[in-house]
Amino acid sequence: MKQIIKRTKAYYCVECGKCSGSCPVARVNEGFSPRVIVERALSGMKGEIEGDRELWTCLTCEACTTKCPSTVKFSEFIRGMRSSAFNSGYTSRCSQGGLLHSIQRVQSYRDIVQNRLQWISDDLKTSTEGEVLYFTGCLPYFENLFSGFVNPLEIARSTVKILNKAGISPVVSPNERCCGHDLLWTGNVETFQKLARLNIEMIKESGASRIVTSCPECLRTLKLDYADFFEGTDIEIVHISEFISSLIKNNDIKLNRAGIMTYQDPCRLGRHMGIYDAPREVIKSMGELVEMNKNREESSCCGVSAWATCEGNSKLMQIERLIEAKSTGADMLVTSCPKCLIHFRCAVHNQIPVEKEKVDIPVVDLTVAACRALAGE
Amino acid sequence: MKSVLVIGGGIAGIQSSLDLANRGYHIYLVEREPSIGGHMALLDKTFPTNDCSMCILAPKMNECNAHPNIDILSYSEVMDLSGNAGDFTARVQRKARYINEEKCTGCGDCTAKCPSKVPNEYNGNLDKRKSIFLPYPQAVPRVMTIDREHCIYLTKGKCGNCKKVCNAGAVDYEQKDTFVDLNVAAVIVATGFDMFDPTHMQEYGYGKYANVITAMEYERMICASGPTGGHLETAPDKEHPGKIAFIQCVGSRDLQHNPYCCSVCCMHAIKESILAREHYEDIKPYIFYTDLRAVGKGFEEYAVRGEKEYGIKYIRGRPGQITEDASTKTLTVWYDDTVNRKVKGLEVDMAVLCTSLIPAKGSDKLAAILDIELDEYGLYKSRDELTAPLDTRRPGVFIAGYCQSPKDIPESVAQGSGAAARATEVAGGAYI
Numbered sequence: 076m077k078q079i080i081k082r083t084k085a086y087y088c089v090e091c092g093k094c095s096g097s098c099p100v101a102r103v104n105e106g107f108s109p110r111v112i113v114e115r116a117l118s119g120m121k122g123e124i125e126g127d128r129e130l131w132t133c134l135t136c137e138a139c140t141t142k143c144p145s146t147v148k149f150s151e152f153i154r155g156m157r158s159s160a161f162n163s164g165y166t167s168r169c170s171q172g173g174l175l176h177s178i179q180r181v182q183s184y185r186d187i188v189q190n191r192l193q194w195i196s197d198d199l200k201t202s203t204e205g206e207v208l209y210f211t212g213c214l215p216y217f218e219n220l221f222s223g224f225v226n227p228l229e230i231a232r233s234t235v236k237i238l239n240k241a242g243i244s245p246v247v248s249p250n251e252r253c254c255g256h257d258l259l260w261t262g263n264v265e266t267f268q269k270l271a272r273l274n275i276e277m278i279k280e281s282g283a284s285r286i287v288t289s290c291p292e293c294l295r296t297l298k299l300d301y302a303d304f305f306e307g308t309d310i311e312i313v314h315i316s317e318f319i320s321s322l323i324k325n326n327d328i329k330l331n332r333a334g335i336m337t338y339q340d341p342c343r344l345g346r347h348m349g350i351y352d353a354p355r356e357v358i359k360s361m362g363e364l365v366e367m368n369k370n371r372e373e374s375s376c377c378g379v380s381a382w383a384t385c386e387g388n389s390k391l392m393q394i395e396r397l398i399e400a401k402s403t404g405a406d407m408l409v410t411s412c413p414k415c416l417i418h419f420r421c422a423v424h425n426q427i428p429v430e431k432e433k434v435d436i437p438v439v440d441l442t443v444a445a446c447r448a449l450a451g452e
Numbered sequence: 453m454k455s456v457l458v459i460g461g462g463i464a465g466i467q468s469s470l471d472l473a474n475r476g477y478h479i480y481l482v483e484r485e486p487s488i489g490g491h492m493a494l495l496d497k498t499f500p501t502n503d504c505s506m507c508i509l510a511p512k513m514n515e516c517n518a519h520p521n522i523d524i525l526s527y528s529e530v531m532d533l534s535g536n537a538g539d540f541t542a543r544v545q546r547k548a549r550y551i552n553e554e555k556c557t558g559c560g561d562c563t564a565k566c567p568s569k570v571p572n573e574y575n576g577n578l579d580k581r582k583s584i585f586l587p588y589p590q591a592v593p594r595v596m597t598i599d600r601e602h603c604i605y606l607t608k609g610k611c612g613n614c615k616k617v618c619n620a621g622a623v624d625y626e627q628k629d630t631f632v633d634l635n636v637a638a639v640i641v642a643t644g645f646d647m648f649d650p651t652h653m654q655e656y657g658y659g660k661y662a663n664v665i666t667a668m669e670y671e672r673m674i675c676a677s678g679p680t681g682g683h684l685e686t687a688p689d690k691e692h693p694g695k696i697a698f699i700q701c702v703g704s705r706d707l708q709h710n711p712y713c714c715s716v717c718c719m720h721a722i723k724e725s726i727l728a729r730e731h732y733e734d735i736k737p738y739i740f741y742t743d744l745r746a747v748g749k750g751f752e753e754y755a756v757r758g759e760k761e762y763g764i765k766y767i768r769g770r771p772g773q774i775t776e777d778a779s780t781k782t783l784t785v786w787y788d789d790t791v792n793r794k795v796k797g798l799e800v801d802m803a804v805l806c807t808s809l810i811p812a813k814g815s816d817k818l819a820a821i822l823d824i825e826l827d828e829y830g831l832y833k834s835r836d837e838l839t840a841p842l843d844t845r846r847p848g849v850f851i852a853g854y855c856q857s858p859k860d861i862p863e864s865v866a867q868g869s870g871a872a873a874r875a876t877e878v879a880g881g882a883y884i
Contacts, residue, residue, distance in 0.1 A: 087707070091742045092788030096772025097655065101795035102786065108795060110788055142655055144706035144770065368776065372654050 076121045079155035087145035088113045094139035094149055099375050100132055103388040107132050109139050109149050116156070125160035131167040131383045135260055136376035137346035154260055161262025171220075172382035176261065178216055182252040183269040191215050191249050194228040199235045200244040208283035209234060209245035210297065212290040213253055214413060221417050224424045230413055233446030234289045234315055240449060241322055246281045256292040259300060260381035267300075275304045289315045289442050291344035291412045298348070314344060315442050316354040316411050323360045329450040330361035334406035336444070337365050339396070339419075340374035341412030354411045354441050361448040365403045367396075375399075377415040378422070393422035397434040411441040453478045453521075454879040457542050457636040459530055459818070462490020463861055464853025465642035466512050467868030468875070473521035475872075477879055480634050481516060482544055483526045484814075487591035489513055490644050494574065494588075494668065496675035498861055499723040500754035506590055506677075513592040524593055529814075531631070533639065533822050537848025537878050542634045548627040550598040550606070555622035558586060558594035562614035562623065570602045572679070576669035579679035584614045584623075589677065596622070637879035638848045640871045641822065641832060642864075643815060645854040648703040648710065648808035656702065656805055661776040662687035663783055667698075667720060667806045674727050684728065684735075686801050687781045692732050693801035697785045698725060699771055700741045703808035710808045712829055715858035717806035718745045722758045724804065729762040738765045738798065740787055748860065767791075774803055809854060822849055832856055842871045848878045 080086055094109040095101045101108050107129045115124055124130055135150040143149065157167075167176075181187060194215060195201055201209075209231075217227035238245045252274050255267035274297075278286065288294045294314045322328045336358050344350045351371045358364045369375050378392035379385045397419060400408040410416055419438045427434060456472050458465045461483030469479045481488065492498075493513075495505040516522050525544055532543040568583035575581075583602040586594065596614075604611040605625055615623040647668050651659045658664045663686050665673070676682040684692045698721040703709040718741060725737035744766060746755040758764040771787040784797045811830035819826050824844035825833035832851045835843035841857075842850050852871035853864040 089705075089742070090790055091701075091705075092769035092790040093772050095788035095795050096769060096786050098772065098795065101788070102797070105794070108788060108793070110790065111793065139772070142653070142708070142772070144701070144708065146707045368778065373773065 076116060076119075076156070076159060079152060079159070080116055083148040083152040083155065084145070085113050085116060085147050085152050088117065088147050089145055090114060091144060094143055094147075097138045097142060099136065099138060099392055100134060100388065103391045104132060109133070113147065113149070113152065116152070121159070124156055125163050125165055128168055130156060130160055130165075131261070134342065134376045134378070134380040136342040136380065138376070141346050141372055157260070157262035158264050159262075167261045167381070167383040169379070169382045169385045171385060172257075172261070174220070175216075175382045176257060176263070179253040179255070179258055179270070180263070180266050183266050183273065185273065189249060191251060192247060194218070194231055195235070195247065196232065199232060200239050201235060201247040202244045203246060203248075204282050205244065205246045206283060207238065207243050207245045207285045207287060208278060208281050209238065209247050210254070210286050210288045210293050211247060211251060212288065212293045212413070214289070217413060217417065221421070224420045225417055227413055227417070229443050230289050230440045233440070233442045234287070236446050237315070237319060237322070237328070237442065237449070238287065241327055245287065246283055248277050248281060250277045252277070254293045254296040255300075256296040257381040259296070261383050271301055271304050275301065278310065279308070283310065285311045285313070287313055287315055287318055289413070291341045291348065292414065295343045295347050314348075314350060314353070314411070316344070316357055317350065319442070319445050320353040320356040323357065330445060330448040331450050333361045333444060333448040335363045335365055335404065336407055336409045337367055337400050337403045337405035338370070339377065339400070339408055339410040339415050340371060341410060341415050342376050342380070344411055345374055346372060354409075357441060357445055358409060361445060365405050367399045367403055369399065377410075377412075377418040379414070379418050389418070390422050393419055394427060394429060394434060397422065397436060398429070401434055401436045405436065407437040407439045407444070409439050409441050409444055413440065416440050454637040455480060455635060456875050456879055457482065457530070457540070457634060457639045458642065459639065460490070460642035460644055460853070460855070461485075461488030461516075461524070461526070462642060462644045462853060462864070463492045463509065464644070464864040464868040465490075465640065466516055467865045468640045468642060468852060468872040469516055469522050470512065470519070471869050471872035472875060473519045475876060477521065477876070479522045480542075480544075480636065481522055481524045482528050482530055483524065484529050485587065486527050486549065486595075486597040487587045487593070488516060488524060488526060489590070489592065492861060493590070494671060496671050496678070497723060497727060499719045500748070500750045502723065502726065510590045513590065517592045526593055527597060530818065530821060538637050538881070540636050540639060540848065542636055542639070544632050544634060546630045546632060548600070548629050549595070550600070550603075550624055550627045551596045552622045552624050553593065553595045555620045556595045557620050557622075558596065560586070561617045561619065562596060565613040565617045567611065567613065568602050568604050570599065575679040576666070576672045578669060578672060598623075638850065638875035639822065640875055641818070641824070641849065641851045641855060642853045642868060642871070643812045643818065643855045645809040646812050648810045650702050650805050650807050653702065655773045656699065656771075656803070657774050657776060658805055661774065661783060662781055663693075663801060664774060664803045664805065667717065667724065667804055670724055670804045674724065674731065682731065684731065684802070693735060695736045695738065695798070695800040696725070696728055697771075697783075697798065697800040697803045698737065698739045698806055699785070699803060700739065700806050701770060702805040705742060710810060710829065712858060713745065714809045715745070716809065716860050719748075719751060719754070719860065721804070721806050722746075722755055722764065725764045726758055726762045736763060736765070738767060738800070740767050740769055740771050740785070742768070742770050748862070809858065812855060815855065822846065824849055824851075842867060842874050850874050
């Protein structure tokens with residue numbers, strides 16, 4: 076724990092409370108406070124932190140981290156403490172998580188055969204080798220689990236369609252594995268590393284020099300957390316929103332008007348990676364953008380991260396955000412993260428504690444919306 | 453008679469000038485703005501006595517103006533300093549104010565007829581001033597200035613109203629910047645500070661939410677001679693606020709912005725809370741502090757009095773976010789009450805950001821001109837913090853006031869006197 080405190084500069088904490096005052100979880104969950112967790116760590120209460128279920132409640136959304144006056148890296152601190160807790164036998168509490176984490180762990184076995192590419196229809200052009208690789212992430216697995224209320228693979232198809240439109244036939248590999256994001260953020264570092272090594276092998280074999288992801292978590296993981304594994308290679312990693320916005324800028328594609336949209340900044344794309352403008356440029360090229368009050372750095376999280384905790388409080392956060400989105404008067408809420416999409420849709424799929432009219436705004440993935448708006452399609 | 457150059461006409465520079473002038477030295481008091489007075493001239497009251505700020509300052513400003521040994525060079529900047537202690541030559545740029553200072557009586561006929569209105573930086577941009585203006589009624593020298601960026605005649609060649617109505621014949625559109633060389637024995641730098649702009653700290657919504665203002669804007673609003681005549685106004689209906697949140701350390705004690713304590717925001721927030729209650733009995737002030745730093749004489753008592761007699765509620769915690777109800781414009785301050793260990797939201801009608809005080813714009817440039825050093829914060833570096841705080845690395849060049857280190861008004865005055873005393877050692881020939 077001493078190392079984690081040192082690495083994340085937690086010892087700089089002056090207990091000013093700005094973290095907890097920024098924290099979306101603390102507003103709905105009395106028992107959760109980033110400041111108190113750091114305070115306990117600084118008093119050496121390792122066992123208490125590891126055994127506390129609130130360790131898994133943090134969304135690692137970085138609302139606190141980005142504005143900490145003492146520059147404590149709280150998300151990283153949580154990640155470190157989770158790994159320490161995991162090694163002591165504790166795990167996260169999300170019921171979905173058990174299943175999803177199992178699927179992700181299974182992908183770390185070298186010899187498994189995955190049925191990953193069935194979604195590639197005849198109208199989509201893909202390759203086995205080439206300069207650009209599309210890292211599809213968990214979309215095929217999500218399709219099986221959540222197709223009752225979302226179509227995750229439509230994101231993958233839309234991505235390939237847009238890449239095709241730009242004259243690119245991307246590599247899509249049957250050997251791709253989960254990027255390991257969720258396992259890394261729930262403490263299972265060893266399995267994360269296995270996944271990372273297998274993915275690096277696959278990427279190197281493909282000969283790709285550029286990777287496109289449609290998931291901000293894959294983007295963050297490949298770009299930041301794979302950095303050590305990638306050492307010595309020169310591979311560019313971009314999010315599809317950056318890719319589409321550059322196509323628009325170069326007049327390579329044109330989008331039709333598609334209505335009034337408001338935008339949910341995914342934590343990983345926004346606060347983690349600092350990408351706020353690219354998705355907005357895409358939206359503005361196909362419609363009118365009306366911002367929610369909390370946007371960009373101040374954006375609220377979709378309520379669940381890494382399938383670590385999903386509970387009543389997550390739903391409260393999701394409902395509040397959907398009310399905010401709906402009150403902008405926009406025709407749809409656009410996001411650029413498959414998980415934001417799943418969580419928001421899930422929140423209204425079953426019973427909700429408010430009238431339906433307050434939250435019934437369609438939630439659409441940015442890539443899907445852009446693909447639907449492609450001129451001449 | 454030896455001369456001394458004082459750069460900066462705030463309270464510290466004014467004190468240095470008066471001390472030296474009274475001792476028989478000749479002073480060139482160079483001020484960048486059209487009037488001397490600095491930030492103190494913009495404050496309503498001073499802590500911990502609630503004295504009227506201008507009532508204390510204005511006589512000193514006028515004394516500078518009337519003193520036979522002081523030449524005020526307002527609207528001017530130092531461009532070069534050559535020579536050595538005892539015999540410097542300072543080159544000063546006298547910016548064209550398009551007014552003949554000898555002729556202008558400051559009557560204001562021109563201002564009344566000027567059609568060009570621009571945001572009034574002397575009132576926290578809360579109202580408008582004209583392009584030909586006095587910064588405030590007590591300005592010294594009492595001479596108009598034409599803002600060349602906005603004057604219709606100077607930008608478009610049309611109008612000319614001010615020149616037509618000026619009975620003194622003081623308006624001169626042809627005036628050019630001039631340079632003067634001054635022989636001085638010593639230099640005192642007292643350039644003060646600027647206010648930190650909190651716009652990019654998006655969590656507090658300054659510039660986005662109408663009822664989030666800075667403490668400097670609040671000072672102007674609560675001041676009887678300010679843009680609202682001393683009334684606290686909130687959007688949307690100009691009603692006075694019921695609850696006010698003062699947020700401390702905005703941009704201060706923050707490794708992402710300014711790591712140092714501004715040293716005054718605890719105290720001015722208490723003062724501003726007390727003033728709110730003196731104006732309106734029903735206001736509830738809340739101060740969100742990190743550590744209540746009431747360290748001067750009478751300060752702790754002032755803080756206690758604020759709580760007991762004026763109902764200030766002190767909350768230890770730095771708020772994380774302010775949100776706004778778009779229809780009522782009321783704000784919710786989200787904070788961690790670190791004493792009671794609870795995260796809460798407090799609904800208020802106005803939030804005042806007590807922003808950091810940062811080195812005055814151009815301090816780096818002036819440091820290069822004077823060949824003195826800046827410290828890690830961008831303030832001027834003393835030759836020795838402990839034993840020679842008012843000296844710089846260049847003999848004969850001294851520093852005083854906020855530009856040396858964060859401090860309040862009494863300490864700035866004391867340093868102004870201290871630097872004046874150091875300067876006499878050079879100007880009097882006894883300097884080693």
